[in-house]
Amino acid sequence: MLNNASSTRITRTLPWFARAAARSWTCAPAPAGVRDFHAALPGYAPTPLTELPALAAELAVGRVFVKDESSRLGLPAFKALGASWAAHRALAERTAHHPSTEPVTLVSATDGNHGRAVARTARLLGQRAHVFIPQGVHPDAVAAIASEEAEITRVPGSYDDAVRQAAEAAATAADAILIQDTAWPGYETIPGWIVEGYSTLCVEIDEQLAAADATAPALVAVPVGVGSLAQAVVTHYRSRPSAPAPALLAVEPEAAACVIESLTRGEPVSITTGHTTMAGLNCGTPSSIAWPYLHRGLDAAVAITDPASARAASDLAELGVSSGPCGAAALAGVRAMLTGEGAEEHRTALGLGPTSVVVLLSTEGTAANPHRTTGH
Template identity: 80%
Template sequence: MRHNASSPRALPWSARPAARSWTCPPAPVGVRDFHASLPAYAPTPLTELPSLAAELGVGRVFVKDESCRLGLPAFKALGASWAVHRVLAQRAAEDPGAGPVTLVSATDGNHGRAVARMARLLEQRAHIVVPRGVHPDAVAAIAAEGAETTQVQGPYDEAVRRAAEVAVAADAVLVQDTAWPGYERIPGWIVEGYSTLCLEIDEQLAAAGAPTPGLVAVPVGVGSLAQAVVTHYRSRPARPAAALLSVEPEAAACVLESLTRGAPVGVTTGETTMAGLNCGTPSSIAWPFLEAGLDAAVAVTDADSARAAADLAELGVSSGPCGAAALAGVRAALTGEGAEGRRTALGLGPASVAVLLCTEGASANPHTAAVPSARSPR
């Protein structure tokens, strides 16, 4: 197989069409109402791009544009705001006289900035741990929110471990968007926060006279957004069910590797401009949903993502490398040698509707610094 028309390499791909028959309970109610109560809330655009539909051989293509979400250039504010709200509500119920708390998190950029923003708005403190390879401008944006920042020389997984240590030592609250055994409640709240994005898509497709999507493509780091997407579409009775495609960098394809092996595994992470997806281990709470509910997974190169970002910009959609990964992944899946087999696996036809989640704007992810390979130990 070929990755695309210009690349002779085998396409990193895994498919499981039986996922469309799997079901799960829906996300809890009330999350969307909470977001709607925030002064900066507005649904992000769902932009139809007919030229992409023609290129990809499907009926309609829509891009969910997360370049401005609650005043920040990425979708992460949805999860961080809901989780911080839940953390502070629980804290107030347990100790009504409690003073400000420090919120700690590790980040490749967008999640940490969202936690820092919420801490500033709610008069709390924030301490954000950043792995190597994150551009200095992204670190500066976090610090500009008033957060203390600590940079580690290892990859994302090492930053997560360091953040957990900081939280324990400082009697602070870890607000992390990945989970592991023993730390799952707050990551679960973050996943719940992302459900608002999916509900907006439902309403926007209906307003556009479009049916339920035949394909939804989601960029994946540890898998929290993908867990929310799987939860949304696998808890609904729509038929035919949507095919769900995860997209990762080839340099950090932990979900693809885990699906291939049939168990969650850590992978060696390397250099990638898709900094927000440069994660070596799937979230423990996301993995069961990804294993059961994803139809397929694909990995793309930085060049694929850069081309997709440039094409989206020409079409009026601001996208960083991570956000453009969705288009890069759909292109890889639906074009090139072997594409007909992949279309069949995804259940797509010439009238299908595809929704691409463009998870960040161009300003969210400056060019990523070079990162030497590192083995994810967790």
């Protein structure tokens, strides 16, 4: 066990990191108006928050709810929330500075879900889309993006290679805007708008828990790739000092645990990732704008194996929730924490008891892409 003033890292069967001070950290909230924007979109409806008593019994907590993102604005993952809001903001800003009736091209790199969400948004807004796709993406995912009338460029390299090519293409075209869901120094405004778009998911959870006569969550578990969704979750729950602060748990694949490594070192680092079926979480570098929120606002992070994710996806399916390997990571991570070796220590660190409410974010359905999705 390695101890310092603010954190503890315990390595047992699975890597795990905890930070005791996270629930006392606060930040500014997401801007008002995001939920109203989404509510005005064609086909908008809150995604289900499904209570699963069998999981509550297994995990020895009061109630377990799964936020089911298997159908969001007509797509099988949560990504449309961020893509639509960011495109709306980016196009409005461009029009304010360069009034024109000519369509622009929304450019993005993707492993699947984000690129399809950008392409769908562009089509609905009467714009064009150009999506860069790295090697290893399943043909069905490529076909789904193409069905949104997007131009596709195949990149013979990694996701990071595709991001670089997309950024270069957008920078050299006068009529293009890069809509990318990870940030780096010099490119942070639009990724920030994408994070803001995800706030709608958290607002829905508040409303749905209230409708279910449930107390505020004691634990929220979120799958993490580059950390954009986790940034939105941290922002939501750490910007309400008057409400009980839940523990926030990030879940990563063992093959790509860049957030745990960064938290352990106390600074963002890049790692070499391996193969994982949770390909949408196979990210080696935290987003530059997400990192401060992850560093200060996460209570814990855990890394899980592919078999654990597969088991969680199968169990969720039996309980009526469609979840791909990335979405099921939330359940797999909570299981690793609360039923594996060191469970009592983990429960204490997270402040969980027999009446606690747990919320799991299932970020994709099985129809999203059985092989690859875009990093969260």
